[in-house]
Amino acid sequence: MRIVFSTQEISDTGHCVRFFTSHMAVWVYADDKLIYSVEQLHSVFGNSPGVIWNFVDVPSETEQLTVIVRAAYPQVRQKKIDFYAGDTGRMYKYLLYSSGAEVIVSLLEIMVGVVLIGYWLMAHKRVPIERDISYFGVFALLTGIWSFNETKMATILIPSRTACAFVSAVSLMLMIPPFVQFMKCFWKIKDRWISETICVMAYLNFVIQMLLQLTGILGLRQISLEDLVC
Structure with a gap:
């Protein structure tokens, strides 16, 4: 799955993108530069990265943000992913307090x-x-x-x-x-x-x-x- 954002969609609310993934590998590119990744693992505990709240700080000069996700298991391939933009600290506090x-x-x-x-x-x-x-x-x-x-x-x-x-x-x-x-x-x-x-x-x-x-x-x-x- 490939999702592309313009920086205008993000900069209006903050410089951080938050999204939840369940057993998915993740790569985030600011223009053509990799700025965040969650790799699929191969260990005794399993081949899945697990369930993760991803927080990605977007560089201010970025024009386009590209998020690529790959499901570790076929069962989660069609799972919907919601994206949120805002201030990093506030989003952390919200999830922790909630x-x-x-x-x-x-x-x-x-x-x-x-x-x-x-x-x-x-x-x-x-x-x-x-x-x-x-x-x-x-x-x-x-x-x-x-x-x-x-x-x-x-x-x-x-x-x-x-x-x-x-x-x-x-x-x-x-x-x-x-x-x-x-x-x-x-x-x-x-x-x-x-x-x-x-x-x-x-x-x-x-x-x-x-x-x-x-x-x-x-x-x-x-x-x-x-x-x-x-």
């Missing part, structure tokens, strides 16, 4: 998870205590990690977006077993096969996706129902 509530909730989830897991590890050897606390702690921890990595603040402040995308995908896949076990213990559900089957399927899904990821056949973010059907 994600403040999400970050606080995510960090609280992580904190609750760590506290519950730590409490169960210390207490279960001394007094009889149900495992539902530990299951809920693991679930809260994974939920917090996943939700924090999806916030705008994390997208801006954490440079290794490929690793973050990997961690988010892993956290999301591993949420199911502790949640199922928590519900079973908390509600005292007496079943022999249903919960175990769900957990086994979740772990099997995790192993298969990790093998596909590590062998380079399919990335974690690339696997979908359409891929399996095709």
Whole structure:
């Protein structure tokens, strides 16, 4: 995808262009000079640059700005990209402040998870205590990690977006077993096969996706129902 802007469209509001890309390589040219790029990576975490808020400062003498994007996966090839122009500092502040509530909730989830897991590890050897606390702690921890990595603040402040995308995908896949076990213990559900089957399927899904990821056949973010059907 190739998008061309005139500097008049940008200079009226500021000298910075902001846009969000999801698993796309990016090259930005001021006239014919490359001023910004996000290259597609090839690592154990995947071949995608991840999700990124791109901030491009446009030189004042630029006459034409050209943005070229290339999708890492076919699934995101048709994804719409919105562009914003303005002052760099103000745009950073806007995104950081707007994600403040999400970050606080995510960090609280992580904190609750760590506290519950730590409490169960210390207490279960001394007094009889149900495992539902530990299951809920693991679930809260994974939920917090996943939700924090999806916030705008994390997208801006954490440079290794490929690793973050990997961690988010892993956290999301591993949420199911502790949640199922928590519900079973908390509600005292007496079943022999249903919960175990769900957990086994979740772990099997995790192993298969990790093998596909590590062998380079399919990335974690690339696997979908359409891929399996095709």
